[in-house]
Amino acid sequence: MNLKKTFAALAAAATFSGAVAAEELSVAATPVPHAEILEFVKPALAEQGVELDVKVFTDYIQPNIQVDQKRMDANFFQHKPYLDEFNAGRGTNLVTVAGVHVEPFGAYSSKIDSLDDLEEGSVVAIPNDPTNGGRALLLLQKAGLITLKDASKITATPRDIADNPKDLDFKELEAATLPRILNQVDIALINTNYALEAGLNPTEDALVIEGSDSPYVNILVARPDNKDSEAMQKLANALQSDEVKAFIKDSYEGAVVPAF
Numbered sequence: 001m002n003l004k005k006t007f008a009a010l011a012a013a014a015t016f017s018g019a020v021a022a023e024e025l026s027v028a029a030t031p032v033p034h035a036e037i038l039e040f041v042k043p044a045l046a047e048q049g050v051e052l053d054v055k056v057f058t059d060y061i062q063p064n065i066q067v068d069q070k071r072m073d074a075n076f077f078q079h080k081p082y083l084d085e086f087n088a089g090r091g092t093n094l095v096t097v098a099g100v101h102v103e104p105f106g107a108y109s110s111k112i113d114s115l116d117d118l119e120e121g122s123v124v125a126i127p128n129d130p131t132n133g134g135r136a137l138l139l140l141q142k143a144g145l146i147t148l149k150d151a152s153k154i155t156a157t158p159r160d161i162a163d164n165p166k167d168l169d170f171k172e173l174e175a176a177t178l179p180r181i182l183n184q185v186d187i188a189l190i191n192t193n194y195a196l197e198a199g200l201n202p203t204e205d206a207l208v209i210e211g212s213d214s215p216y217v218n219i220l221v222a223r224p225d226n227k228d229s230e231a232m233q234k235l236a237n238a239l240q241s242d243e244v245k246a247f248i249k250d251s252y253e254g255a256v257v258p259a260f
Helices: 003-014 031-047 062-068 080-090 130-142 175-184 192-197 230-239 242-252
Strands: 023-029 050-056 074-079 095-102 106-108 123-127 161-163 169-173 187-190 217-222
Touching: 023 031, 023 062, 023 230, 031 050, 031 074, 031 095, 031 192, 031 230, 031 242, 050 230, 062 074, 062 080, 062 217, 074 080, 074 230, 080 130, 080 217, 095 230, 106 130, 106 192, 123 130, 123 175, 130 187, 169 175, 175 187, 175 192, 187 192, 217 230
Parallel strands: 023 050, 023 074, 123 169, 123 187
Antiparallel strands: 074 217, 095 217, 106 187
């Protein structure tokens, strides 16, 4: 089944006959899977009079800054805990428009085949932003490698570790760089979008991975002044459609999970 053609045909059938004035909607996104999902819905939105302009970013800072400064209309790359932390730290007021998918977070290694093989003093790389760093530590706690002072703190850092039996050596690095230094550490905790970009298969290559009950739903984000615009709501509806659900399931085979 050609999902893109099917989705475009459904959208065309839903629109009224005659010309539709196109409204441009610019969205900042990281490459995989966010930009790919946006490109998938682009033909359907065009049929509804929305010209989707997808700009690809490889970091977690600029997409929010661009939207806050009204250089972009929306972004699609982050989960709500990260957005909450960003708003609090930067004084921004960006808001959730729609939840789309979960990217189960995982631990990867090019040196060992099991977490049981970690030796004392092994080097562990985690993201250096508070929410993803905390997410990494929570996953390691769930795997039994460490114990945090507050077992549920989503912004935990290595300073919040109460018990570290193997004396693991934590290195905090920018999330996007983690796949590139995988051969320089014993394990790295990597966001699924960056793992996919690096050719890793989360369902096969991760030594441990979050379950489908992960609270880190990736969201479409906008500003209070444009979140309810007609074009934004059309995008939100497209991202939460049955066609997108099928596209995610067929394209990512469990590495990305629909959240609607």
